Amino acid sequence: MEKNIKSNVSWVGFLDWELKNFHGSDYSTNNGSSQNAYLIKEEKTVLIDTVWTPNRCWFIENLKNSIDLNKIDYIVINHSERDHSGALPCLMKHIPKNTPIYCSATCKNYIEGQYGKKDWTFETVKTGDELDIGHNKKLVFIDMKMLHWPDSMAIYLTGDNILFSNDAFGQHLALHELFADKADERVLEDEALKYFVNILNPYSAILLNKIPEIEKLNIDIIAPSHGAIWRKNPGQIIEKYRNWASKCSTNEKLQITIVYDTMWEGTKNIAHKIANNIYLENPNINVKVFNISQHCKSDIATQIFKSYAIAVGAPTIYNSIPSA
Ligand SMILES: [Fe+2]
Ligand SMILES: [Fe+2]
Structure with a gap:
């Protein structure tokens, strides 16, 4: 289903209600997710990104309802x-082989690495390069290297002032209404933070350098490649990213997280005792306790990010931590 975002820009992605895990089993997606692809229909027709391989047939059939596939002038692959x-x-089998694919030079290498060297027409671009799409609008390419892959890129649509940010500013959240201002605020905030912690946090220094460049743009909408689209005060998510990347507190209450594994419940008892003693010392401190074998690593990582102190415990055997 094609959904209008603004003017001649539509969402043509896939709402993944049933997705339970992402990146293998690394990341639990308790609220589903989406793979957001976008279609711009100006004098030129542009497809921005596609969807995950298992959803390719659905995606292409859906796209056919929006447009004659042969009318796609340009494809942009941000990542x-x-x-x-x-x-x-699969899409390239349905359209002329010489349809230009705009992407970073690294992205071209990665596409050829994953799918083989095909007879496709790549146009490699870098920060500041522009593509005229007619009606006085253009796409401006922005390098997003290591946010979160070496090939990552974003694009900015002039006139409509939309930043297609790809993985940055996303969340794993299936949202039929598409827009952040329609989402449950608490769920949105939690999923945005979990996404930042598990996907972008290692690259915080790079992100903090990139934010001022992004803020120079006149942005009405931030359209990421997962989850909700930010149209009401899109600067809110940039500000959150600045705070998170600066390691500012995300928690109004002080939090301590205790993570343990246990063989015969000895380490478990120690973990619970530590939690109880923290409470006795200061009942205002938020204490979270996780048995690492029973919780998703991505949720534990998010709680650790919110903490000002952590305690980690493991059982011992033969004077060492048991290894799997
Ligand atoms: Fe990614
Ligand atoms: Fe992604």
Whole structure:
């Protein structure tokens, strides 16, 4: 289903209500997710990104309802990870082989690495390069290297002032209404933070350098490649990213997180005792206790991020931590 975002820009992605895990089993997606692809219909028709490989047939059939596939003038691939490029090989079988694919030079290498060297027409671009799409509008390419892959890129649509930010500013959240201002605020905030912690946090220094460049743009909408689209005060998510990347507190209450594994419940008892003693010392401190074998690592990582102190415990055997 095609959904209008603004003017001649539509969402043509896939709402993944049933997705339970992302990146293998690394990341629990308790609220589903989406792979957001976008279609711009100006004098030129542009497809921005595709969807994950298992959803390729649905994606292409859906796209056919929006447009004659032969009318796609340009494809932009912001990032070659399979959740965004996965439908590309199938799509290229349906459209002229010489349809230009705009992407970073690294992205071209990664696409060819994943799908083989095909007879496709790549146009490699870098920060500041522009593509005229007619009606006085253009796409401006922005390098997003290591946010979160070496090939990552964003694009800015002039006139409509939309930043297609790819993985940055996303969340794993299936949202039929598409827009952040329609989402449950608490769920949105939690999923945005979990996404930042598990996907972008290692690259915080790079992100903090990139934010001022993004803020120079006149942005009405931030359209990421997962989850909700930010149209009401899109600067809110940039500000959150600045705080998170600066390691500012995300929690109004002080939090301590205790993570343990246990063989015969000895380490478990120690963990619970530590939690009780923290409470006795200061009942205002938020204490979270996780048995690491029973919780998703991505949720534990998010709680650790929110903490000002952590305690980690493991059982011992033969004077060492048992290894799997
Ligand atoms: Fe990615
Ligand atoms: Fe992604």
